[in-house]
Every structure is written in structure tokens, then in C-alpha cells.
Amino acid sequence: MKTQSHNEWQNFCAFWLQQGYVVVEEWHDAKWANATLAQSGQHVWLRMRKSDEKVTAAQLDKFMYSLESQQDQQLIGCMASSKGFTKAAITQVTREAPERLVLLTEHKQKVVSAYPFTQFSESQAIAASAPAYVGVFTAKGGVGKTTIAAHLAGAFALMGQSVVLLDLDPDQNLRKLFAQENQPELAELHVPAVNKHEAGAMIRVLTPEQWRESQYPDVRIVIADCSPVLSENPIKLVKRMDVCLMPTSLNPLGISKHGDVIQRTFAHIRSINQKARLLAVINQFDASKAFQERNDVLLAYLQSALTDYLKQDELATLIHPDEAKIRYSHALLYWGFHIIEGSAPQLAFKLTGGRSYPRSDFLQLADVVEHTLASSKT
Ligand SMILES: Nc1ncnc2c1ncn2[C@@H]1O[C@H](COP(=O)(O)OP(=O)(O)OP(=O)(O)O)[C@@H](O)[C@H]1O
Ligand SMILES: [Mg+2]
Incomplete structure (x- = not known):
């Protein structure tokens, strides 16, 4: 992994480790870093986008679909992206209000939750002068x-x-x-x-x-x-x-x-x-x-x-x-x-x-x- 995304990955893992979770398994491909973490019977699937772009509504939808098809119905899905999430992605989860989903991003090098604590301060791509x-x-x-x-x-x-x-x-x-x-x-x-x-x-x-x-x-x-x-x-x-x-x-x-x-x-x-x-x-x-x-x-x-x-x-x-x-x-x-x-x-x-x-x-x-x-x- 490139150093930058390696550091981001460490920060997102640390978020869960600080809450008492331990890493059970870790796997990576070119675009995504994944881990499952556990704490007294509760599991988290942490998935981080290694990209310079925000996570889109389509990527989030796919993740939620994979979560639903897991056997462990208590599994918490945590999507992480230091670049954040598109406005459409945040709108979608806020409307659907899934209970077992956490979205993490970074703000001033600190890990913060974009969902459940909705963050609407993101600048919009179309905030230009002419429509x-x-x-x-x-x-x-x-x-x-x-x-x-x-x-x-x-x-x-x-x-x-x-x-x-x-x-x-x-x-x-x-x-x-x-x-x-x-x-x-x-x-x-x-x-x-x-x-x-x-x-x-x-x-x-x-x-x-x-x-x-x-x-x-x-x-x-x-x-x-x-x-x-x-x-x-x-x-x-x-x-x-x-x-x-x-x-x-x-x-x-x-x-x-x-x-x-x-x-x-x-x-x-x-x-x-x-x-x-x-x-x-x-x-x-x-x-x-x-x-x-x-x-x-x-x-x-x-x-x-x-x-x-x-x-x-x-x-x-x-x-x-x-x-x-x-x-x-x-x-x-x-x-x-x-x-x-x-x-x-x-x-x-x-x-x-x-x-x-x-x-x-x-x-x-x-x-x-x-x-x-x-x-x-x-
Ligand atoms: N994804 C979809 N699922 C089900 N029905 C659809 C879908 N998309 C369009 N339709 C139906 O197809 C019909 C034609 O759609 P629409 O009127 O939007 O086409 P149009 O290209 O604007 O047509 P026109 O050239 O006549 O203006 C409508 O009755 C609409 O309800
Ligand atoms: Mg028409």
C-alpha cells in the first residue's frame, strides 16, 4: 500500500482498536483495504477506499447489499474514506437510516463519523456561479x-x-x-x-x-x-x-x-x-x-x-x-x-x-x- 493510504488505514483501524476491538482478519486489493474486527461476539467489517475520490452512492449501495447478504445479522459495516462521501451517498444513507452502518472519514487528520452523525458541511461540486x-x-x-x-x-x-x-x-x-x-x-x-x-x-x-x-x-x-x-x-x-x-x-x-x-x-x-x-x-x-x-x-x-x-x-x-x-x-x-x-x-x-x-x-x-x-x- 502507498504510504499515504497505509497511514489512513492505520487511523481507521485505530478508531475501532480504541473501542476494544481486535483485528481478526485483514485483506487488500488494488482499490480497497478490508478487515474484520471483533469484540465480545460483535463483529465489524471495516472497508476503506484507497482513492483520491469520494465514495459514491453506487459503491455504498454495493457495500450495503454485501452486508445484508452476510450470515452474521449483527455484523456492523464500516465504510471509511479519507476523501469522504459524495452528497448523494450521504443523502441515501440518511434517508434509509440503516442501523448497522458506520461511515468514517478524516477531518483535520482526525477520524470522524459522517454517519450516523450526519455531516452536511461538505462543499458541493456544483457550487459555481453559473448554473x-x-x-x-x-x-x-x-x-x-x-x-x-x-x-x-x-x-x-x-x-x-x-x-x-x-x-x-x-x-x-x-x-x-x-x-x-x-x-x-x-x-x-x-x-x-x-x-x-x-x-x-x-x-x-x-x-x-x-x-x-x-x-x-x-x-x-x-x-x-x-x-x-x-x-x-x-x-x-x-x-x-x-x-x-x-x-x-x-x-x-x-x-x-x-x-x-x-x-x-x-x-x-x-x-x-x-x-x-x-x-x-x-x-x-x-x-x-x-x-x-x-x-x-x-x-x-x-x-x-x-x-x-x-x-x-x-x-x-x-x-x-x-x-x-x-x-x-x-x-x-x-x-x-x-x-x-x-x-x-x-x-x-x-x-x-x-x-x-x-x-x-x-x-x-x-x-x-x-x-x-x-x-x-x-
Ligand atoms: N425504469 C422504468 N421502469 C418502468 N417504466 C418505465 C421506466 N422508465 C420509463 N418507464 C415508462 O415508460 C414510458 C415512457 O417513458 P417517458 O414518457 O419518460 O419516455 P420519453 O422518452 O419521455 O417519451 P416521449 O418521447 O414520448 O416524450 C412511461 O410510461 C414510463 O412510465
Ligand atoms: Mg417525454
Whole structure:
């Protein structure tokens, strides 16, 4: 291990040793250092990220999943990272409030707990002066653009950031989805904060004509639900995009067509905007173990269909499902039923059995978007 991460590892181990634990087993690989520690029948699995980057919501989710599948139901999981945790990762655990999880980080060379003692003082990657622009595009209808635009806005709002959603689709689905019951001309949703004493955040749906940066100084992120007819999207806005997301899916009949659609959409945006990061994200993913092999095959197929384009555009990527994907869910399938019922606008983040797939998936996607925005600024 490099000296720096060796020292960090020693500090995190010392945190538990000082509480009377002893190391039972230690194992390392290139990215992670691990140990199990024990004290009178109680065990801790300490896992430290050896990296210069924060631990993401996806990495934390994987760790929590491994913890749940352990035989020892009393095992405490302790994820440690001297660089800390992304805002999405902290938001996710604070919402789910798992009892057997501890997150440790370092502050002024001292080990401190980021969870259960929530630490919200972390600076945000998007705390820049001008808002960041994210467009959700594809040259194909019905792939989940509106669903993704709305819930990505929801994930940023959960993290305390107010968002403007620009409705560029002539169908104006976003406007309908967020219209207030008694004031249909007003399309917005207030998302309560994770911490009760914080104010929460607003999602406002606007047309490009209504949107003025100077009128919404609290808005650091703008997400546009774009028209599937690519030429209908205002060129001025396409030029302004920092990140463009392309939803796609892994179904065998459509896979080569999806490759074509992504390349066509990427090439169209690139002809207008040379600096935007282009990210294809898999929607309607089935993460059950039974389909893992098929998904791997389909993913390899999609990757190879995109190889030619990706080789010549280094700012374009297919997000690997391990980093972020949107799973198929009934919550998303029936999202929007409130329009039929005439009830108040809402997101598909409701918990079932203490969990919400859409919520963790969109927090992970927000993580990838934030990371991409931060790295595009450097
Ligand atoms: N991950 C998912 N799981 C289940 N259903 C989904 C998921 N994503 C999207 N859907 C469903 O697919 C349908 C199409 O999604 P959506 O309207 O967001 O696509 P779109 O690309 O905006 O379509 P259009 O081009 O017509 O605007 C919706 O009924 C939505 O509920
Ligand atoms: Mg739509």
C-alpha cells in the first residue's frame, strides 16, 4: 500500500482498536483495504477506499447489499474514506437510516463519523456561479426522457439543490406532471430536506421563454427534457449544455437500433456543442441475478455497437450499470397516475419495505452527473 493510504488505514483501524476491538482478519486489493474486527461476539467489517475520490452512492449501495447478504445479522459495516462521501451517498444513507452502518472519514487528520452523525458541511461540486445545464436527449420516443429528467431533478432536490426543469418537448408532459391541483398554470414541487431543520428544495418546470438565470439565483442546476425531434431543440440551449444524457435499454430486439440511435443523437449534439459530456445511461434495467449473464452479453453488444463513435469522441461514454443505471420498476411505470386521478404532483420515490429503487438509482445517476460536471471544469 502507498504510504499515504497505509497511514489512513492505520487511523481507521485505530478508531475501532480504541473501542476494544481486535483485528481478526485483514485483506487488500488494488482499490480497497478490508478487515474484520471483533469484540465480545460483535463483529465489524471495516472497508476503506484507497482513492483520491469520494465514495459514491453506487459503491455504498454495493457495500450495503454485501452486508445484508452476510450470515452474521449483527455484523456492523464500516465504510471509511479519507476523501469522504459524495452528497448523494450521504443523502441515501440518511434517508434509509440503516442501523448497522458506520461511515468514517478524516477531518483535520482526525477520524470522524459522517454517519450516523450526519455531516452536511461538505462543499458541493456544483457550487459555481453559473448554473450547470443537463439535457436529456434521444432521437427516439418513449425511452424514458421525461421520467429521467423529472427524477434526476428529484435526486438533486433530495440533496438540497433547487432545480429548474425546462420542458422542450411539444407534448409538455413535464408541465402536466408537475401542475398544481388548484393552480394548473403553476408547475412545481417542493421536496422536503433530509434534515428536518433544513428548508428543502424546489423543482420548477419552465418553458425556455420563462427561464431567466438572474430570476432564480438559488438554482444551480437546469435539466432539460428535450424533444425527440432533435432539430426542434433550441440551438442556443443545446450549445449551453454541460452534460447530455441519452437513455437507452438492453433489450435484444432493439440493441443494434439503440446503438444507431445513440450514435446519431451523440453526433447531432456534437455538431452543435463541442464541449458537452455525452453519457448514455441504461434505463429499464433488470438487476436480478438471474439475468446478469444476459445483461453482460447485451451490454458487450451495445458497447461494440458504439465503439466506432466512442473512439473518435473522447467526451462520450456509455455509463456502466455498476456506476449508475435506472432499474425497471412499477413505481416508474405507473408514475404519472396522479394526472389521471387529478391529485397533487409527486415523484416515484415512495419507500416500499424501507427501500426505493428509483430513489437510489437516481441518486447514483446524480452522483455520476456531479462527478462529470466537476471533472469537465478542470
Ligand atoms: N425504469 C422504468 N421502469 C418502468 N417504466 C418505465 C421506466 N422508465 C420509463 N418507464 C415508462 O415508460 C414510458 C415512457 O417513458 P417517458 O414518457 O419518460 O419516455 P420519453 O422518452 O419521455 O417519451 P416521449 O418521447 O414520448 O416524450 C412511461 O410510461 C414510463 O412510465
Ligand atoms: Mg417525454
